[in-house]
Amino acid sequence: MFCVILHFNSHLHKCMFVAALFMICEGFLVKGPSGPLIVPLGSSVVLPCYVDDPLPLKGLKVIWVRTDANTLVHVFQDYESRPDAQYQDYHDRAHFFTDKIKHGNFSLRLENVRAEDKGFYRCKVYTEQESDETLIQIKSVEHLMVSGSNHPVSAYVGEDITLNCFADSHIPPEEIDEVSWRKTDKNEIIQVLVFEKNKIIPADERYRHRVDFFTAEIPKGNFSLRLKSVRTEDKGVYMCQVFAGNFSANTTAVLEQLGFSVLHIIVLILCIVASGSALVLSVLWYLKQRSSNTTKALFLQMSVVTVPNVVMFFAFLFWGVIEGFLSETVACCAHYFLRPLLLLWAAPHSKHFPGSRETVVHCIIHLQYSLFTNVVHSVLFKSFWEKSLRYEESDKVLITILFGIMILICIVNIVFLLAELITYKDVRIHVVLDLVSDIGHDVLPPLQLIFLFYAFGAARRALFVLGVFPLFLTLTRYDWNKACVEKLQCSSLFRRAAWLSFMITVNAIMVYSYLIALEKEKDCVGWVCVAAFLQGLWGIVVLKHSFDDLDLPFRRVVYLIGSVGVVLVNSVALMTELIMKVVDGERAMEDLRKVVFSSECLFVSSVLLLIIFEPYIKKFQQHFQREAAGTPHNLSNQNQAAEEMCELRSLRETE
Numbered sequence: 001m002f003c004v005i006l007h008f009n010s011h012l013h014k015c016m017f018v019a020a021l022f023m024i025c026e027g028f029l030v031k032g033p034s035g036p037l038i039v040p041l042g043s044s045v046v047l048p049c050y051v052d053d054p055l056p057l058k059g060l061k062v063i064w065v066r067t068d069a070n071t072l073v074h075v076f077q078d079y080e081s082r083p084d085a086q087y088q089d090y091h092d093r094a095h096f097f098t099d100k101i102k103h104g105n106f107s108l109r110l111e112n113v114r115a116e117d118k119g120f121y122r123c124k125v126y127t128e129q130e131s132d133e134t135l136i137q138i139k140s141v142e143h144l145m146v147s148g149s150n151h152p153v154s155a156y157v158g159e160d161i162t163l164n165c166f167a168d169s170h171i172p173p174e175e176i177d178e179v180s181w182r183k184t185d186k187n188e189i190i191q192v193l194v195f196e197k198n199k200i201i202p203a204d205e206r207y208r209h210r211v212d213f214f215t216a217e218i219p220k221g222n223f224s225l226r227l228k229s230v231r232t233e234d235k236g237v238y239m240c241q242v243f244a245g246n247f248s249a250n251t252t253a254v255l256e257q258l259g260f261s262v263l264h265i266i267v268l269i270l271c272i273v274a275s276g277s278a279l280v281l282s283v284l285w286y287l288k289q290r291s292s293n294t295t296k297a298l299f300l301q302m303s304v305v306t307v308p309n310v311v312m313f314f315a316f317l318f319w320g321v322i323e324g325f326l327s328e329t330v331a332c333c334a335h336y337f338l339r340p341l342l343l344l345w346a347a348p349h350s351k352h353f354p355g356s357r358e359t360v361v362h363c364i365i366h367l368q369y370s371l372f373t374n375v376v377h378s379v380l381f382k383s384f385w386e387k388s389l390r391y392e393e394s395d396k397v398l399i400t401i402l403f404g405i406m407i408l409i410c411i412v413n414i415v416f417l418l419a420e421l422i423t424y425k426d427v428r429i430h431v432v433l434d435l436v437s438d439i440g441h442d443v444l445p446p447l448q449l450i451f452l453f454y455a456f457g458a459a460r461r462a463l464f465v466l467g468v469f470p471l472f473l474t475l476t477r478y479d480w481n482k483a484c485v486e487k488l489q490c491s492s493l494f495r496r497a498a499w500l501s502f503m504i505t506v507n508a509i510m511v512y513s514y515l516i517a518l519e520k521e522k523d524c525v526g527w528v529c530v531a532a533f534l535q536g537l538w539g540i541v542v543l544k545h546s547f548d549d550l551d552l553p554f555r556r557v558v559y560l561i562g563s564v565g566v567v568l569v570n571s572v573a574l575m576t577e578l579i580m581k582v583v584d585g586e587r588a589m590e591d592l593r594k595v596v597f598s599s600e601c602l603f604v605s606s607v608l609l610l611i612i613f614e615p616y617i618k619k620f621q622q623h624f625q626r627e628a629a630g631t632p633h634n635l636s637n638q639n640q641a642a643e644e645m646c647e648l649r650s651l652r653e654t655e
Contacts, residue, residue, distance in 0.1 A: 028055060030106075030125050032134035040247055041143035044111045047136045049123035051104040059128035062106045064094070067135070068119045074108055076101060115141045146242050148251035157261035157322055157582070160228045163253035165240030167221040174198060178243040179223045181211070183236050192238065193225060205386070206233070230255070231323050232581035260582055263322050267578055270315035271571040278308035278567040282560060289348070305343040308567045312336045315574060323581075327379055327523055328592050331530050334375040335596065341368040342537075346559050346607060363417045369537040370413040373444065376530055377406055377451065383521070384455040395454065402451040409444060445510055445538065452517035500612050503542075507535040526591035533597040536604035540611075558610060562603040569599045 028051050039045045047064075057079055064073040071087040074094045081096050095109045106125060110117065118141050124133035145168040155161045167176065179195040191203035193211045195218070202208050210228045217224070223240060234255055241250040285300035313336040320329025341364045381403045391399075514531035518524045573595040580588035589595060 028053065028125075028127070028130070028132060030123060030132040030134045032123065032136050036137040036139035038140050038142060039113045039117070039138055041113060041115065041141050041145075043113055044109060045113055045138070047108045047110060047121055047123070047138075049106040049108065049125075049134055049136070051106075051125070051132075054102060054104045055125070055127055057102060059126075060101075061126040062096070062101070063122075063124045063126075064108050065122045065124070066119060067122050073121065076106070113138075113141055115143055117141060142245075142247060144242060144244050144247040144249045146240065146249040146251045148240060148253050152254040152256045154256060155230050157230055157232055157264060159230050160226065161230055161255065163225040163227065163238050163240070163255070165223045165225065165242075165251055165253070167223060167242045167244075167249075176242060176244045180241050180243075181225050182239050182241070183234075184239060195223060225253075227255075232578075233323065233587070261322070263318050264578060264582065267315050267318045267322070268575055270311050270318070271575045274308045274311040274315060275568050275571040277311065278304065278564045281307060282564045286556075286560075301347055304563050305340045305347060308563075309336050309339045309343070312567060312570060315571070319574060319578065322578075325592075327383070328526065330375060330379050331526075331593055332596050334372060335533075335600070338368045338372055339600075341365065342604075343559075343563050345540075346555075346562060348556060348559060365537070366541050367414060367417045369534075369541050370410040370417070372537065373448075373534065374407060374410045374414075376534060377403065377448065380452070380455065380527075399451065399455045402447060402454065406444065406447050406451060409447075445506075445535075449510070449513045449517070452514065456517050456521065500609075503539050503608070503612075507532070507539060510535050523591055523593075526593035529591075529593050529597035529601070532601050533604065536601055536608065539608055540604065555610065558603070558606045561606065566599045566603055570596050 031048070031050055031052075033048045037045060037047070049062075049064075060076070060079075062076040064075070065071070066073055066087075071089070072085060073087065073090050074096060075082040075085045076096055076098075081098060083091065086094060090110075093111045095111075097105055097107060097109065100107070106123060108121075108123070118138050121136045121138070122133055123136065125131060147164075147166050147168060149164045153161050153163060163181075165179070165181070167179070176195075177197070181192040181194070183190040183192055190206070192207050193203055193213070194201040195213060200213060200215075202211075207227075212226050212228075214222055214224055214226065223242065225238070225240070227234065236255060238253045238255065239250055240253070241248060281300060281304045285297060285304050288300055289297040313333055316329060316332040316336060320326075320333065323329075345365045381399075384399060511528060511532050515524065515528050518527050521527065573589065573592060577588050577592060
């Protein structure tokens with residue numbers, strides 16, 4: 001009986017074990033994706049293959065096969081992946097999720113999908129008892145390929161070039177979301193041109209009106225860039241990037257070896273001619289003015305004043321055509337076109353010019369200030385107008401009105417100045433001129449600041465300027481010289497030092513205000529240098545003083561610095577800028593206005609100092625001459641009285 005029971009129990013355990021195996025293995029079903037897969041080119045894709053219930057790892061074998069090519073993709077056997085069994089094309093690209101296999105997940109990860117990966121894949125799962133499989137299809141590989149030129153593009157400045165970019169794709173051009181051309185610079189990425197949703201959008205102003213697509217070729221996938229009138233600053237690496245849906249691709253084009261153009265050579269020759277003529281003519285003038293031939297000396301002086309500056313005007317003009325920096329070109333050209341007026345005012349032989357010395361002196365420097373102010377603020381207004389889309393209509397109207405008032409004041413000044421030069425004997429015109437010019441020059445500086453603050457995004461600061469406007473008028477219109485002499489009985493030295501301090505303070509405030517107002521502009525420093533020179537001219541106009549009373553050596557030294565030294569510095573700077581840009585593709589100076597107007601500010605400042613401290617400079621000269629001649633130091637009372645009367649002379653003459 002006991003034996004029968006043991007025998008029965010043995011058979012029962014066997015039956016239960018067989019039943020358990022049957023329950024585990026029977027009916028396992030390998031599942032895959034619900035439909036074909038569409039895969040982006042170069043991406044990774046998971047080919048699904050799994051069972052609902054985990055299978056025992058003992059005897060488990062999983063084989064992935066590419067059916068249409070009959071190639072082995074990957075194998076799992078004996079508890080591990082077998083990459084050594086893979087076909088070579090799938091090495092390091094096809095992987096199991098090894099830690100998921102024990103949970104019944106036999107999916108395969110295929111990386112860096114290629115166009116030839118399209119096809120059918122079979123996932124077959126084996127156990128010790130049975131097997132099952134599923135079929136997965138990669139229906140298509142969405143690909144976007146962009147190609148260009150393998151060779152750099154070389155050109156001369158001024159030529160037109162083509163930078164190649166071809167989109168080779170089954171995606172129609174109308175389904176391409178965006179094509180963008182960018183120039184990768186050292187410090188920034190410059191947007192050159194954009195094709196977006198069948199529209200061509202111009203980008204950076206440096207390339208405006210110079211770049212375009214070949215519109216008729218776009219349907220063929222040709223997005224090559226046509227770059228017109230190549231400049232030295234265009235040298236560099238350009239990227240064409242194409243976006244279509246979730247895909248993007250790019251290619252690069254290199255523009256290098258920009259050689260000297262004819263205009264480059266012309267500019268270099270003009271710079272050499274300007275500096276050479278300034279040196280030669282100044283030497284001839286210096287030798288001739290020591291003789292008694294005043295006519296020849298005057299002719300040579302007129303040549304020194306006009307020839308080098310006219311040549312530099314054309315040099316900067318051609319430079320602007322080549323490089324196209326609008327603000328720099330206009331400011332430098334306008335300055336050299338008007339610069340002879342400043343030099344004529346400071347010229348030693350200007351007393352021999354026709355007409356009243358006082359009238360001519362006042363008119364020519366006043367005329368230069370008015371004309372140059374017009375030019376400067378016209379360029380600033382253009383810069384504002386290009387960015388005016390972000391402004392409210394009311395702000396745009398207000399800024400335009402302010403600009404119009406400034407221009408009107410300058411035009412009225414110019415008309416009256418020209419009228420006085422022609423009919424300066426007419427007392428009525430002279431009175432009207434004084435009234436208009438005085439009010440105009442007192443009003444202009446505050447108006448300029450209000451315009452700048454409103455136009456370049458600092459409207460709250462403009463209200464502050466509006467608040468101090470009456471105070472500014474009071475300071476400039478009040479007869480400080482009369483008050484100091486008659487009421488306070490100040491010494492001449494104190495009065496002149498006070499006036500110098502006032503001029504420095506006002507001009508420093510103006511220049512700093514330009515810096516604050518234009519701080520967000522790329523060429524802020526260049527504009528500040530222009531503003532400093534403009535304020536120097538304003539100081540000379542306000543002083544209303546003759547520069548013809550100073551004798552040698554100081555006046556002629558300062559005059560030679562302005563007529564020769566400044567031209568030499570600027571011509572060398574322009575040549576250096578041109579050569580460095582052609583050779584290295586980079587600017588030697590960020591802004592030529594820094595050199596041009598900084599050097600001019602030194603000249604104007606020297607002139608202002610000579611005017612203000614003229615009596616003391618003359619005293620020093622006389623003392624030096626007496627020392628050289630052995631004259632006694634003590635002077636007669638009559639001479640001392642004469643000097644005192646000279647010192648009491650007003651710096652700012654009023655009616």
